[in-house]
Amino acid sequence: MIGRRKPIRRAFAAAAFALWLGILLAGAPSAALAHAELERSVPEPNTKYEQSPKEVELAFNEAIEAKVGSLEVLDDKSRRVTQSDPVPSADHRTLKLALPKLGEGVYTVSYAIVSADGHPVSGSYVFVVGNPPQGVDASAFDPHKALGHEGHGAATGLTTNQFIIYAVRSLYYAALLWTAGLMFWGLAAGNRGEALANIRKKWEPIALRTQLVAVLLYVFVHAREILKGYPSSDYGKLFLDTAVGKEWIALAALALLGFLLVRLHPALRALWAGAMLAVESWSGHAAVFSPKYATVLFDFLHLASGAVWAGGLTLLFMLWLKERKEAGRFAALFSKAALLSLMLLALSGVGMTLLFLPSLKYLFYTAWGTLLLVKTGLVVLVLGVGGTLHLRIRKGGLPTGALLRADAALMVLIVVVAALFTYVSPLPANEPVTYHQMGEKMHLSFRVTPNKAGVNELTVKVWLPDAVGAAKSAELRLFSLDRKELGPIEVPIKPFEDTELTDFEGYAKTAYKTEGPYVPFAGRWEAEIRVRDKDDNETVQKVDFRNY
Incomplete structure (x- = not known):
């Protein structure tokens, strides 16, 4: 025992x-069991600064692991603004990250650290520098807004009803590039034989007349389309009070001025051609994006390169039909200029695409991207034809009719595709988020308006059964589904008196909202909404949405 x-x-x-x-x-x-918590941050969350802050400083209530985790600042395209590493303080309670000079925009501070007791802590918040413009989407290309019109929307696809517009645009771009190219070659080719001089003398006036007709048709059909359904008195407002109307007047005036310059020095004619292309560059998609000087410059180089190719190919083809030997001599000059033009055409096109689109994935979101891919394929074919033509000329041979016809056909196709995709928005249209879910335990409504990167109004409405009572509180957090490593952005929603008639019998409604730059960059997002009743019972609802 x-x-x-x-x-x-x-x-x-x-x-x-x-x-x-x-x-x-x-x-x-x-x-002893607590995790590290953020006590102080500079810049402060959800605040606006007139000048760029010099650094980000995060102070925690206890020590953190200095060599584990991350602290980064993202711009409105979710790109890191600096590759520098954060520096911890001596007591390991503070992290500092030096910043370059930031331009106007919405910035996201994201941190993911490990506290001294081994627990991960993460979060994100936004701050604003200056007065950044609203995010760009398809609505930025809608000229109706300048006239105070609503309900038209920007073109994001192709329809058979727009056939006339696209036909006129094809004529306009073909005439613009053809005429400008002839003027450029008048300066570049100089006195290279009587046959070339006679061809230029014959075709330059024809090109000018074609361009004038094309410009007038271009302005007429687009003005008619914009003002469809509106009073004729708005025509004055369109041409005198909007940027696009003033640019159309400039195009028409320059097209008329060309007739006075056709007999003057080739340098003046080339300068006039450059002015025509510059006005077109300033009135296209390039004028909407930032930095504007870069997008407009790329667009001008793109048009000028196309003009040199189109004008030179026209002269070469006409010479080939009339005087083969002189065509061979001109072909040696044209082949070099054409290859250089095509290289500039490709490089400027890539530059514009990278500036227009947040990522190359957007090529698959719209008809614009599809047409650009088609155009890229055509340019590759042109490079093949042009390279073959160049090698043949280097070996002393004459350009063949088949090569010239293939080059001309590809040029026409590229001009037509360009006319189409310069009318279609590069970016998809954003639609406001309007989510509503009915349930026995809770009805929930969630809105984001206008649902763009930047400042939005976010609204949460909660209906709980009368037996439960009105909601005690609601919290809203946003998670980036494209950058899952980022911590959640806390959105400070506050109760407000909702006057909309959205009551449900047997349910008590509570409404919350806020306005601010809580969607700092475009992409896929998840809204996490946490609702507590008077007994602190919590219900969580998640809503996925995206913007462009």
Whole structure:
């Protein structure tokens, strides 16, 4: 019996020790089990600064692991603004990240750290520098807004009803590039034989007349389309009070001025051609994006390169039909200029695409992207034809009719595609988020308006059963589904008196909203909405949405 008592005593002793240890741990100060929390941040969350802050500083309530985790600042395209590493303070409670000079925009501070007790802590918040413009989407290309019109929307696809517009645009771009190219080659080719001079003398006036007709048709059909369904008195407003109307007047005036310059020095004619292309560059998609000087410059180089190719190919083809030997001499000059033009055409096109689109994935979101891919394929074919033509000329041979016809056909196709995709928006249209979910325990409504990167109004409406009572609180957090490593952005929604007639019998409604730059960059997002009732029972609802 005595031998059996020893194991029993040991078991009781072990149980007593475990109980004593549990009481000791339970009675320990709560801070010993606490995780690191953000106590102070500079820049402060959800604030606006007139000047760029010099650094980001995050202060925590306890020490953190200095070599584990991350602190980064993202711009409105979710790109890191600096590759520098954060520097911890001596007590490891503060992290500092030096910043370059930031331009106007919405910026996201994202941190993911590990506290000294080994627990991960993450979060994100936004701040604003200056007065950044609203995010760009298809609505930015809608000229109706300048006239105060609503309900038209920007073109994001192709329809058969727009056939006339696209036909006129094809004529306009073909005439613009053809005429400008002839003027450029008048300066570049100089006096290279009587046959070339006669061809230029014959075709330059024809090109000018074609261009004038094309410009007038271009302006007429687009003005008619914009003002469809509106009074004729708005025509004056369109041409005198909007940027696009003034640019159309400039195009028409320059087209008329060309007739006065056709007999003057080739340098003046080339300068006039450059002015025509510059006006077109300033009135296209390039004028909407930032930095404007870069997009407009790329667009001008793109048009000028196309003009040199189109004008030179026209002269070469006409010479080939009339005087083969002189065509061979001109072909040596044209082949070099054409290859250089095609290289500039490709480089400027890539530059504009990278500036227009947040990522290359957007090529698959709209008809614009599809047409650009088609155009890219055609340019690759042109490079093949042009390279073959160049090699043939270098070996002393004459350009063949088949190569010239293939080059001309590809040029026509590229001009037509360009006319189409310069009318279609590069970016998809954003639609406001309007989510509503009915349920036995809760009805929930969530809105984001206008649902663009930048400042939005976010609204949450909650209906709880009368037996439960009105909601005690609601919290809203946004997670980036494209950058899952980023911490959640806390959105400070506050109750407001909702006057909309959205009541449900047997349910008590509570409405919350806020306005600010809480969607800092375009992409896929998840809204996490946490609702607490008066008994602190929590219901969580998640809503996915995206913007461009």
